[in-house]
Amino acid sequence: MIAEWNGREIARSAGTVVVEGNHYFPPAAVDAQFLTPSDSHTKCYWKGEASYYTLAVDGATNPDAAWYYPEPFDAAANIKDYIAFWKGVEVREV
Template structure:
């Protein structure tokens, strides 16, 4: 399906608990002038009020450009997340990515896949379309032209 033929998705029609959906479009992440990730085997997590989060298989990520970061977080659906800094040459982006080394059973397919914050790398694209970051500094949703909100994450939305 071409980009122009894709239907618009309202994040308010996404389910809770989140859905896990395979996505065969070309998904790429760039950092410090390098191609950090490129895949046609992404998994999208679709959750009410959030733009999709794309999780990329580790074999399609240049993990030499990632370093384990301190700390973690807990998702009630997916389990314990660990964070990754992006590093290349003299550039560093703290906690640019996260993964679930041992996700809860319903999300086992996400094991070791990496998700990237679009605002913490140089660019994320889906079939050539540049992604816009989800508002706020906690959620890592990818906003494309096919996704409509309003989106959780910006000021005043934490109680949604």
């Protein structure tokens, strides 16, 4: 799978985990130069509290376009620190 935004590859992995239709990429598969930590958080009743990243690519920003679970509940332990995307980030099969 590949994740692209603003004409740049943000992540690539053959080992994503699909949860609720979202591909979660292993942290090592994501290009950290494009990620800026956000102060945003949301709660999921079964996964726990999500933290967010803003994407910054070639001078453009996409606030809170990536999220992850740093301390997921047991039911979501398999996606701990894995990163998913939305808000215009194209995630597709390579």
